[in-house]
Amino acid sequence: MPPTPDAVVPGPGAPDRDRSDACPGALRLHTADDGSLARIRIPGGLLTDRQAIALAEAAEELGDGELETTSRGNVQLRGLPSDSGLELGRRLRAAGLLPSDTHERVRNIVASPAAGLDGLGHADVQDWARELDRRLCASEAAAGLSGKFLFALDDGRGDVAALDADVTLIATAGGGALLRLGRAATARPVPPGRAAEGAVRAAEEFLHALRATGTKAWHLREAPELLDPGTEELPALPGAAPAPGALPGGLSVGLRFGRVGAARWRLLAAASAGELRLTPWRGVILPGAAAGRLPELAAAGFRTDPGSAWERASACTGLPGCARSRADVRADAARALDAAARRSAPGGLPVHWSGCERRCGHPAGEWVDVLATGQGYRVTRVGASAKAPADVSVNVTTERMAEAVAEARRIK
Incomplete structure (x- = not known):
């Protein structure tokens, strides 16, 4: 699987920012061991049921029949022929999923997926996502952003704000917002009605500062000195993902490692009330869907019960899809x-x-890193915490890996 990770974790050196980033897109495919890969940006994770069906048809007719959701709420198709970019682009345009050829890789927008459903937030950030997408595509400068650059729109509950995006908007009471740049400890206030405008302007300021100083960076956190972070205090950012099961305004289901076949993907579309919201935690929110659909979704293999070991578990592609991998990590993890x-x-x-x-x-914040070594796995608890020391590693065989992972995941 392509592109370098976005956070500092044990092992790898600093990424090379002197080259352009290699993030795949819907039109620029990435060559993998299992064929070409396309990454389709889904701003805010928002899909209509018809768009979801269009993606399933593309996966079946052009790819390997599987769809993957990413940690940014986007969709990947794998096993594509190397010459399928034109046909895939045609299908995506017809479905309304490719509004700009020049900006398609920079439309990385995550939004609080339960916004407007449970009464916990201050704003319907889904509307912000739509406006931000339009403004991004209309900004000539924004086309110069890295395909890794991320916008996060948080309705005030602190879920996607904990993802350490490049530009984060946090809704506040009264219709305004706080704008956080990278991992800054403070934020800029944004008046009501100006949230999306403020986010695009911040991204444009970053690009201008890079050109003016000759700095090489893909992310704001790599050059925090370039922009004024503001002086407003940040609210708490708990980072809780929606639990699987019934929500006040719909259903929440999880996908094992974010991967699902086209037939089961269609089942999600059929269970929806016309809209699907892909989450950064490889789940799907179905606003307005009836709780009576949960048994059917559970029987199809979707995660519908909270608290299981599968919650908040993810894995890279691994073998055989990625030549860099030292193991079939998904099979071992499963x-x-x-x-x-x-x-x-x-x-x-x-x-x-x-x-x-x-x-x-990989996720942000505190997490358990399980890295294939060729002789087994190295299990590391990553991220500073008051509850336990970070970055303590243990090397184990594949047979003993499950026990080591369960111990490292315990919140003490």
């Missing part, structure tokens, strides 16, 4: 998680399995 589920072991901290030091798709 065995470990199924074993923990049989013991009714709770999930605990987020955990991510990686086949190499790139650690593609």
Whole structure:
């Protein structure tokens, strides 16, 4: 799987910012061991049921029949022929999923997926996502952003704000927002009605500052000195993802490692009330969907019960899809998680399995890093915490990996 990780984790050196980033897109495909890969940006994770069906048809007719959701709420298609970019682009334009050829890789926008459903937030950030997408595509300068640059729109509950995006908007009472740049400890106030405008302007300021100083960076956190972060105090950012199951205004389901076949993807579209919201935690919110659909979705293999070992578990592609990988990490991870589920072991901290030091798709914050070594796995609890020391590693065989992961995930 392509591109370097976005956070500092044990092992890899500093990424090379003197080259352009290699993030794949819908039109610029990435060559993998299992064929070409397309990454389709889904701003705010928002899909209509018809758009979801269009993606399923593209996966079946052009790719390997599977769809992957990413840690940014986007969709990947794999196993594509190398010459399928033109046809895929045609299909995406017809479905309204490719409004700009020049900006398609920079439309990385995550938004609080339960916004407007449970009464917990201050704003319907789905509207912000739509406006931000329009403004991004209309900004000539924004086309120069890295394909890794991320916008996060938080309705005030602190979920996507904890993802350490490049530009984060946090809704406040009264219709305004706070604008956080990278990992700054403070934020800029944004008046009501100006949230999306402020986010695009901040991204444009970053690009201008890069050109003016000759700095090489893909992310704001790599050059925090370039922009004024503001002086407003940040609210608490708990980072809680929606739990699987019934929500006040719909359903929440999880996808194992974010990957699902086209037939089961269609089942999600059929269970929806016309809209799907992909989450950065490889789940899907179905606003307005009836709770009576949960047994059907559970029987199809979707995660519908909170608290299982599978919660907040992710993995990179691994073998055989990625030549860099040292192991079939998804198969090894699935065995470990199924074993923990049989013991009714709770999930605990987020955990991510990686086949190499790139650690593609790993979570932010405190998490358990499970890295294939060729002789087994290295299990590391990453991220400073008042509850436990960070970055303490243990090397284990594949057979003992499940036990080591369960111990590292415990919140003490």
